[in-house]
Amino acid sequence: MESPPLSVVVPTIRGWPFAKLVLDPLREQAPRTGTEVILLDASGQPPPSKDEVGFPVRWLERPGASVFEMRREGYGLAQGQIIATTEDHCTVAPDWCERLIASHAAHPAAVAVGGAVENGTPGRTLWWAAFFRTQGPFMPPIPTGPTDRLVGAANLSYKRRMVERLGPEDGIHIDNLDMPALEPGEVLYADGGLRVxxxxxxxxxxxxxxxxxxxxxxxxxxxxxxxRQEWIRLGSMGVLPLYRTLRTYRTIRAKDRPAGTLERAMPAVAWLHLCQATGELVGYASGPGNSPSELY
Known part of the structure; x- marks a missing residue:
């Protein structure tokens, strides 16, 4: 049996009907492109019927698993020549599947392709602040071409050969920490038109x-x-929230955004960087604990 051109892996801890948000934009384009969709569900809630979903989705129940564990399992189960992931709180563009397939075909040396991320909830300053902090570097516009840094799991894809080099499936998997090193001639590629x-x-x-x-x-x-890098990061925790806040401000100034949004959001951005750094201190001291299971 011929493998599909693309597999999309989506982990969720919130199940159905929340997962409609991510699945509805795939309803037409996945069958049109022959894309395999795998959804791994840790919610423990009853899965939807085939009629409710509206197109073929491989729905796997994984009660209690973290999104990191489920994403790693999904990578191993995927049959596609390209293996992509997004999050249950993201909506992909109407041409997302086609563009992913075309971008990988046009750049054979690119073992990973990432796109841009737009703010789907622009209604409050706090929501902008949270978005700036986590997705700011990947807000439009982003340069299209080889890069040394790609977006996270919101809009990320790999050629199969990259995923096949992964190690054992046990433990949590964080894409920007756990993917194998590039081999000679391989590149990471950013596609600014690939949007979620x-x-x-x-x-x-x-x-x-x-x-x-x-x-x-x-x-x-x-x-x-x-x-060495981790010890430097740990040793600079006292100033890291301030540094990251200033870096966020510099980054977002070059991005498309409503006037005044960045300035109003900066106090919340600073607070959220402090929350992250506090979590990092606890993580370095005692490990991840139950935190992976709290994230979506």
Missing amino acids: AHHQPTSLWRTSVLDFHNGRATAGKRRERMG
Whole structure:
């Protein structure tokens, strides 16, 4: 049986009907392009019927698993020549599947292709602040071409040969930390026209908690292999929130955004960077704990 040109892996801890958000934009383009869609669900809720979903989706129930564990499992199950991932709170553009396939075909040396991320919830200053902090470097416009840094799991894809070089499936998997090193001649490639919208309309408390857990999960993972860079990061924790806040401001100034949004968001951006750094300190000290299971 011929393998599909593209597999899309989506982990969720919120299940159905929340997952309609990510699946509905794939309803027409996945069958049109022969794309395989794999959704791994840790919610423990009943899965939807085939009629409710509206197109073929491989729905796998994984009660209690983290999004990191499910994404790694999904990579191993995917049959596509290209293996992509997005998040359950993202909506892909109507041409996303076609553009992914075309971008990989046009750049055979690109073992990973990432795109841009737009803010799907622009209604409040807090939501802009959370978006600036996490997705700011990948807001449009982003340069198209080889790069040394790609977007995270919101809009990321790999050629099969890259995924096949992954190690064992156990433990949490964070894409920008766990993917294999590039081999000679391979590149990472950014496609500025490959877009998804990111939706996170949460309260200040919930956003703060999520950023704490994000910091703890990431630092807990880094703790497994403390090298020079990790020790420098740990040693600079006292000033890191301020540095990151200033870096966010410099980055977003060059991005497309409503006038005044950045300036109004900066106090919340600074607070959220502090929440992340606090989580990192806990992660370096005691590991990731239950933080991976709290993230989506």
